[in-house]
Amino acid sequence: MTEIPHGAPPATDGGAPPDGDEYGVGSESSEPRIEFRGGKWASALPLAFFILWAIVQSGVLGIGDTNGLVVGALIGTTLGMFLVRGDWKSYADTIFEGMTQRVAATAIVAWLWAGMFAQTLQVGGFVEGLIFAADVLNVGAATFPAAAFVLCGLLATGIGTGYGSTVAFVTLFFPAGVLIGASPVLLFAAILSGAVFGDNLAPVSDTTIVSAVTQDADIGGVVASRFKYAIAAAIPAFVAYLVMGSVMSGVGLEGAAELRETATAPGLLHLISMGVVIATAVAGRHIVEAISWGLVVAIAFNLVFGLASASDMVVFTVTEAGALTGLPVVEVGETAGVGGSLYAGAVGFFPLIVLTLLIVAMAQIMIRGGGFEAIQLFLLDTVATTVRRAELTMVLGTAMINGMITINTAAEIAIAPYIARIGEKFNLNGYRRANILDANTSALGYIFPWAGGVLVGYQVMVGPEGLGQEYGPEMVVNPIEVVPYVFHGWFLVIVFLLAAITGFGREYIPDRTSEEVSRA
Amino acid sequence: MSRFEKFFAGLSFRGSTPDYAPGDAIEVMVTETRGETAIARIGDSTLRIEGTPADAENTRVLVDVETWDEESHSGTGTYRETVGKSAF
Numbered sequence: 001m002t003e004i005p006h007g008a009p010p011a012t013d014g015g016a017p018p019d020g021d022e023y024g025v026g027s028e029s030s031e032p033r034i035e036f037r038g039g040k041w042a043s044a045l046p047l048a049f050f051i052l053w054a055i056v057q058s059g060v061l062g063i064g065d066t067n068g069l070v071v072g073a074l075i076g077t078t079l080g081m082f083l084v085r086g087d088w089k090s091y092a093d094t095i096f097e098g099m100t101q102r103v104a105a106t107a108i109v110a111w112l113w114a115g116m117f118a119q120t121l122q123v124g125g126f127v128e129g130l131i132f133a134a135d136v137l138n139v140g141a142a143t144f145p146a147a148a149f150v151l152c153g154l155l156a157t158g159i160g161t162g163y164g165s166t167v168a169f170v171t172l173f174f175p176a177g178v179l180i181g182a183s184p185v186l187l188f189a190a191i192l193s194g195a196v197f198g199d200n201l202a203p204v205s206d207t208t209i210v211s212a213v214t215q216d217a218d219i220g221g222v223v224a225s226r227f228k229y230a231i232a233a234a235i236p237a238f239v240a241y242l243v244m245g246s247v248m249s250g251v252g253l254e255g256a257a258e259l260r261e262t263a264t265a266p267g268l269l270h271l272i273s274m275g276v277v278i279a280t281a282v283a284g285r286h287i288v289e290a291i292s293w294g295l296v297v298a299i300a301f302n303l304v305f306g307l308a309s310a311s312d313m314v315v316f317t318v319t320e321a322g323a324l325t326g327l328p329v330v331e332v333g334e335t336a337g338v339g340g341s342l343y344a345g346a347v348g349f350f351p352l353i354v355l356t357l358l359i360v361a362m363a364q365i366m367i368r369g370g371g372f373e374a375i376q377l378f379l380l381d382t383v384a385t386t387v388r389r390a391e392l393t394m395v396l397g398t399a400m401i402n403g404m405i406t407i408n409t410a411a412e413i414a415i416a417p418y419i420a421r422i423g424e425k426f427n428l429n430g431y432r433r434a435n436i437l438d439a440n441t442s443a444l445g446y447i448f449p450w451a452g453g454v455l456v457g458y459q460v461m462v463g464p465e466g467l468g469q470e471y472g473p474e475m476v477v478n479p480i481e482v483v484p485y486v487f488h489g490w491f492l493v494i495v496f497l498l499a500a501i502t503g504f505g506r507e508y509i510p511d512r513t514s515e516e517v518s519r520a
Numbered sequence: 521m522s523r524f525e526k527f528f529a530g531l532s533f534r535g536s537t538p539d540y541a542p543g544d545a546i547e548v549m550v551t552e553t554r555g556e557t558a559i560a561r562i563g564d565s566t567l568r569i570e571g572t573p574a575d576a577e578n579t580r581v582l583v584d585v586e587t588w589d590e591e592s593h594s595g596t597g598t599y600r601e602t603v604g605k606s607a608f
Contacts, residue, residue: 386564506533507530508538
């Protein structure tokens, strides 16, 4: 509880509390503005169609393609319009209204910067540095999975993308571990666990950003408040990998771990780049500022220590030599274009950005059509009747939607408004809500065989010129087999179930209000 | 709150029924309106707030706590000012 004398500023720990209107939300009128044939529930059609599409695409068909989800969202949004009574203009206007919400813009801006930073660390040899560390520490077959968990967790915390970390580690670290005799199933699961850790905790992670901005909380404060839950799950997970590493045997592949020869120490310098982002974000600086500082440090390290060239980060490719081809960032190639880590990092988020705009538009249609309020009232009247039940509803609801929509950021954006409103009805503060929202989002996105994180790693094994082709079928892991061994994911789910039941980490709005999102 | 303190904030087992004392000034979300009285449900505790604007529901307000019963975990308070709105 915060004591506030008369005339003193509100009980915030810095800055004025955020205003929902500023983010284009919290301004719904009590009467639905769009009337649907079929009543309020029909306003859920676009989002329901999209969720069904996502389940079929990612869950049933196993296709982890965000662009495919964009098409599903477009069709769903179009179908909803045919159910509108009267003028369809109000429906079209609501699409614009939803897309221009600041909650979406804030996440998009953070993603663009995070993407550039992550890719710049990649070209700077961060993964090779981590492999070097494992080599120097003389990690053996039994301890390799535990080391993979820690190092992949570090990489994911630095670059913020669990998918990217999974691809990097399955490409480079996984074959090295299997070749020295580690269990492929346990090693793949440990890499996925590391991805969960980073996705959940990194200030530059897309899921961290979404969880914070949708709950009106600053990203640095969310990361700091999340630490206790992440560690509570990570320590037993680390122990479990050590124990199971001794129990589960390898596949006996012969051959030197050639990939370990690519390991170089200088890439470890990027631990400092990563530390700069985390420290400045936790200090309460704007996420754009925090990542920009990290980016400046990363670029400087790359150039000064020769980790990457200027053209690795930005390159203009022209088809014919000209006056500018002498510059280090201009090259002659077959196809004209722009490339480099800054380009690829930002562009990599474009599909997710478009999808986010469409999801918030569909959510706004549901709000204006009354469907959002109807579901919320149902939950509050029948399920979430006490604070403990409300938190369990939030935990299980997030788990359910993430079990179905396996592109975890998309699932998180879809469930975020419910977490916000149900939590607020019990005065649970923004940090607690953001943590509940992100835990299962991060965990379940890397556990089930149809989860996006598992699929991207599996793709590295079975894809063209993949590990299976290069080393043989022993280097391919059946995604179903890894399910029980993604220890950090499972422990994170258990920690939050226990937290809801026991009140561990629970904070109310009067205890501590979130700093404003603009300082996120 | 210092950077260090942020890591340890909320590191406890918090009950379902937080209690407050007369004289406290707290920031709360108004969670419902009964008749003309605004109610803030904080966990499973309730605070009745007098003098709020008519459209106070789903807004964050600063309240002076006037009375509090620790057995029923409920109390009354007076509206001071509106400081924010719902996240959605």
